[in-house]
Amino acid sequence: MKMLVCIKQVPDMESRFRVNSEGVWYDEQDLAFRMNEYDEYAVEQAIRIKEQMGGAADITILSIGPDRVVEAIKKGLAMGGDRGVHIKDEHLYQKDPWQVASVIATFARDKNFDLVLTGLQSQDRGSAQVGVTVAELLGYACATTLVGFDLSGNVVTARRELEGGMRGIVKFNLPAVVTCQLGLNTPRYPTLPNIMKARQKELLSFPVTDFLSVESATTTERMYPPEKKGRGLVLEGDINETADKLVAILKEKTTVLR
């Protein structure tokens, strides 16, 4: 059982974002980066499958981006991945999802992965396209938005999260690509011994030019903060004074304090 987990490193979403000098993406300076949250569920699911198979599986953790993304790959290895693949690209932010998917599919094409796992979407770009496009390029079965995963032999029975808490149950054979929704499992924290062990694991590095052969399909013209429209009242300052003001507003504007 050969698995490929595709992860992205993204900024902490609690950060304050500023637009970069090109005007098309955020400025990375002063941002703290971490593994894309959705991808943590993908890594965890791969490890659970390996455990279920009594260890008879092999997990490759792949990430594209500048050198900083190695930190995210190492976290994946410390969680339980077997090997890291860093596809080096200083300008990942200039690539569109079509190019990113094409790079992954080109890397994966001759390696006979049985299962490719990734997050439903990235927290920064959020296109929710890459996983599905990889499946289409490889001709694999694909199911997105998974909150349940069960593997029996070569057959996957999965639960997709639909709107309003409903789920859709789907069944497909490997090879396949799945995209993971939050809540699919509980991603583990790497333990200190496993962090130490991860340092000894294989980490391969390739330039993105080895795998990139397509032009982008979409141009980002600019990035900007959303227009502040219809903004309400902003209360700041001393906690007690602010609380008094808020109580007065609730009494005046709502009927809930009568």
Added chain:
Amino acid sequence: MGDHTLMKALLVCEYRQGKLLESTYELLAFAERLAAEKVMLLIGSESEAPNFSGKVYLADAGKYGEYNPDLHKRLVLDIVQKEHPDYIVLLHSSFGWDLAPRVAAALKASQVSEIVGVVDGRFEVPSCNAKMRRLLAPKTAQAVLTIQSGAFSYQGEARGTPQLERVDLAGITPLVEFIGYEAAEKKAVDLAKAEVVVSAGRGIGKKENVETITALARALGGELGATRPVVDSGWVEHTRQVGSSGQIVAPRLYVACGISGAIQHIAGMKKSDFIVAINKDKDAPIGEVANVLVVADVMQFVPALTARLKK
């Protein structure tokens, strides 16, 4: 591409459990925003055809059933060949974000996800948890677009009788088989009926702090709600989740405690009569829908507010 000035949009209806979803009309609103000629595809039943005066391709649900990615992709591609649309438009939903990239890959076309606005023919999309926006332009002649749920609303009641054209495709072997639906977890509490909902977001810091938020909910005579990350962390039970994948609420008062305002959460509470947000980040997207934004440490402010309400 037909008329050189008029764009054509193929709108892919959403249909689930034998019903056309209301959100289908948002596709019509979006196409009108683009001033595009409209043609629709419904993979469903004739009795559920949308109210629309134009051509609707109908693929029978009896044969094509509920959402099946491979079959639906082939049907969309079949209509694309017949109609040569400039745009293929779907909702950014569990249906649309699953199907759209398959169609785009087959057409080698640009895909723009989760459109919230149109500016000079360019598409505006949210990024970074809705803290930023980007303006995108497709480079390919055809483009596949998904629109954010609720971003384009249809004004008034849709009327019209469609001109139906049946489509049928043979010989498709789908890779994914649809087995059935599983109903949402039973709601222990119906938040939709609460007059006041006080919700906890990740900004409350830790599970032990949920009690402080519950105390405010009690003081206001309301119910506790929570965001998805809080629920996924096991701090609050699933049945209290507010948002597009949880409960949709519209109480008289909604208090968002330590909630930055992810799109999925806002979709579940923006129709509340009055919204108070308590957040340390003045620029958090929740501020866009709040009537009052209190910029403060939520764990300091909430007890101060609760104490006043108890008096």
